Amino acid sequence: xxxxxxxxxxxxxxxxxxxxxxxxxxxxxxxxxxxxxxxxxxxxxxxxxxxxxxxxxxxxxxxxxxxxxxxxxxxxxxxxxxxxxxxxxxxxxxxxxxxxxxxxxxxxxxxxxxxxxxxxxxxxxxxxxxxxxxxxxxxxxxxxxxxxxxxxxxxxxxxxxxxxxxxxxxxxxxxxxxxxxxxxxxxxxxxxxxxxxxxxxxxxxxxxxxxxxxxxxxxxxxxxxxxxxxxxxxxxxxxxxxxxxxxxxxxxxxxxxxxxxxxxxxxxxxxxxxxxxxxxxxxxxxxxxxxxxxxxxxxxxxxxxxxxxxxxxxxxxxxxxxxxxxxxxxxxxxx
Numbered sequence: 502x503x504x505x506x507x508x509x510x511x512x513x514x515x516x517x518x519x520x521x522x523x524x525x526x527x528x529x530x531x532x533x534x535x536x537x538x539x540x541x542x543x544x545x546x547x548x549x550x551x552x553x554x555x556x557x558x559x560x561x562x563x564x565x566x567x568x569x570x571x572x573x574x575x576x577x578x579x580x581x582x583x584x585x586x587x588x589x590x591x592x593x594x595x596x597x598x599x600x601x602x603x604x605x606x607x608x609x610x611x612x613x614x615x616x617x618x619x620x621x622x623x624x625x626x627x628x629x630x631x632x633x634x635x636x637x638x639x640x641x642x643x644x645x646x647x648x649x650x651x652x653x654x655x656x657x658x659x660x661x662x663x664x665x666x667x668x669x670x671x672x673x674x675x676x677x678x679x680x681x682x683x684x685x686x687x688x689x690x691x692x693x694x695x696x697x698x699x700x701x702x703x704x705x706x707x708x709x710x711x712x713x714x715x716x717x718x719x720x721x722x723x724x725x726x727x728x729x730x731x732x733x734x735x736x737x738x739x740x741x742x743x744x745x746x747x748x749x750x751x752x753x754x755x756x757x758x759x760x761x762x763x764x765x766x767x768x769x770x771x772x773x774x775x776x777x778x779x780x781x782x783x784x785x786x787x788x789x790x791x792x793x794x795x796x797x798x799x800x801x802x803x804x805x806x807x808x809x810x811x812x813x814x815x816x817x818x819x820x821x822x823x824x825x826x827x828x829x830x831x832x833x834x835x836x
Contacts, residue, residue: 506527506528506529507529508528508529508552508553508818508822509528509529509531509550509551509552509553509573510524510528510529510530510531510551510552510553510555510818511530511531511547511548511550511551511553511554511555512524512530512531512532512533512555512580513533513539513544513547513554513555513556513557513560514533514536514538514557514559514560514580515532515533515534515535515536516532516580516807516811517804517807517808517811519808519811520807520808520810520811520812520814520815523811523815524811524814524815527815527818527819528553528818531547531551538559538560539560541566544556544560544562544566545566545569545570548566548567548569548570548571548574549569549570549571550571550573551573551574552573552574552575552576553574553575553576553577553578553818553821554574554576554577554578555578555579555580555814556577556579556580556581556586556587557579557580557581557586558579558580558581558582558583558585558586559586559777560586561586562577562579562586562587562588562592563588563591564588564590564591567588567591567592567595567597568591568595570595570597574597575596575597575598575821576597576598576599576600576817576818576821576822576827577592577597577598577599577600578600578814578817578818578821578827579599579600579601579602579814580602580810580811580814581601581602581810582601582602582603582604582605582606582801582810583601583720583721583748584599584601584831585720585721585722585748587599587831589831589832589833589834590833590834592833593832593833598821598827598830599830599831600814600817600821600827600829600830600831601829601831602809602810602813602814602829603829604665605801605806605809605810605813606666606800606801606806606810607665607666607669608669609800609801609802609803609805609806610666610669610746610800610801611666611669611670611672611673612673613746613772613796613799613800613801614666614670614673614716614718614744614746614800615670615673615674615677617744617746617770617771617772617794617796618653618658618670618674618677618714618716618742618744618770619653619677620770620794621742621744621768621769621770621793621794622650622651622652622653622714622742622767622768623650623651623653624648624649624650624791625794626788626791626794627648627791628648631648651740651767653677653678653679654677654678654679655678655679655680656679656680656713656714657679657680657682657711657712657713657714658670658671658674658679658680658681658682658712658713658714658715658716659682659683659684659702659708659709659711659712659714659715659716660674660681660682660683660684660716660718661683661684661705661715661716661717661718661719661728661729661751662684662685662717662718662719662720662725662747663683663684663685663689663699663718664685664718664719664720666718666746666747667683667685667716667718667719668689668693668697670716670718671683671697671699672697674716675697675698679714680698680700681697681698681699681700682699682700682701682702682708682711682712683699683700683701683702683708684701684702684703684704684705684708685701688701689701705728705733706733706736709729709733709736709737710736710737710738712741713738713740713741713742714741714742714743714744715729715737715741715742715743715744716743716744716745716746717729717743717744717745717746717747717751717752718746718747719747719751720747720748721747721748721750721751725748725751726750726751727750727751727752727753728751728752729743729751729752729753729757730753730756731753731756731759734752734753734756734757734760734765734766735760735765737760737765737766739764739765739766739767740767741766741767742766742767742768742769742770743757743766743768743769743770744769744770744771745769745770745771745772745773746772746773746800747773748773749771749773749774749775749776749777750775752775754774754775754776754781754784755781757769758781758783758784758787761787761792761793762783762787762792768791768792768793768794769787769792769793769794770793770794770796771784771793771794771795771796772796772797772798772799772800773798773800774798777798780795813828813829816828816829817829817830
């Protein structure tokens with residue numbers, strides 16, 4: 502068994518204090534206490550020295566960086582649910598194992614998805630901004646026609662990607678009186694489909710044209726890049742809404758902006774953006790007009806989820822250096 506305390510672990514971003522404390526107890530850990538994104542040169546330098554790299558979803562560990570890594574780097578233990586930030590195939594060719602932290606963010610992300618499903622049609626952000634803004638003193642109280650939104654109960658939600666998060670969203674949506682429709686690579690198991698009273702659509706195009714709210718919950722892969730394309734956005738009815746808590750590049754953001762500007766979609770709730778951390782100024786302008794609710798990628802941002810993710814990273818590192826297969830190993834070709 503390897504002496505874990507001599508295992509050099511480099512963590513690219515600030516993690517919750519309990520996670521960093523536990524890592525420091527177990528390993529020779531270097532933490533990025535400034536919590537600033539590291540440059541490519543800084544990542545390359547870390548990979549020349551560390552036995553384990555702990556990147557996050559904002560660190561792009563591509564084939565070039567992996568090729569330049571020192572021979573001592575044997576594990577990339579990503580602090581992320583997905584793994585689109587690491588070139589798993591390139592790592593495998595270099596003999597580097599890759600792990601992630603799956604099945605931790607489901608409930609928190611589903612909560613935030615449902616919050617956006619509610620906030621966009623019911624104009625929650627507009628109402629909150631009004632009372633916190635300069636016009637609040639002129640508010641005359643309740644009015645029969647002021648700040649009217651749209652009802653949620655009885656509407657149809659179309660879930661794009663019925664994995665763990667999509668299914669969790671469906672359970673919440675059903676509890677709010679929405680009828681559940683979904684598109685997925687394949688049908689979910691019959692018991693879950695019956696429980697949710699969910700309708701499966703083999704054709705994404707046909708589903709988009711018939712639902713009132715679209716919830717994007719699929720992972721970011723080459724196959725899902727701009728899955729919600731300009732052509733598909735045009736299928737969504739003008740009175741419908743779209744919510745995205747997955748990855749920004751699943752939607753053609755420029756096309757979505759045009760649809761919102763031209764009132765071809767009623768509104769959007771976005772927690773992710775195509776060019777993070779940059780947010781298109783036109784989206785910000787739309788948010789100020791009440792056409793969009795924008796959040797700073799906080800769908801999974803709970804202390805509980807971050808600690809759970811850190812625990813998984815630690816387990817993966819300990820298991821690997823004990824000579825066993827880490828429980829969350831990502832195999833090449835399956836990222």
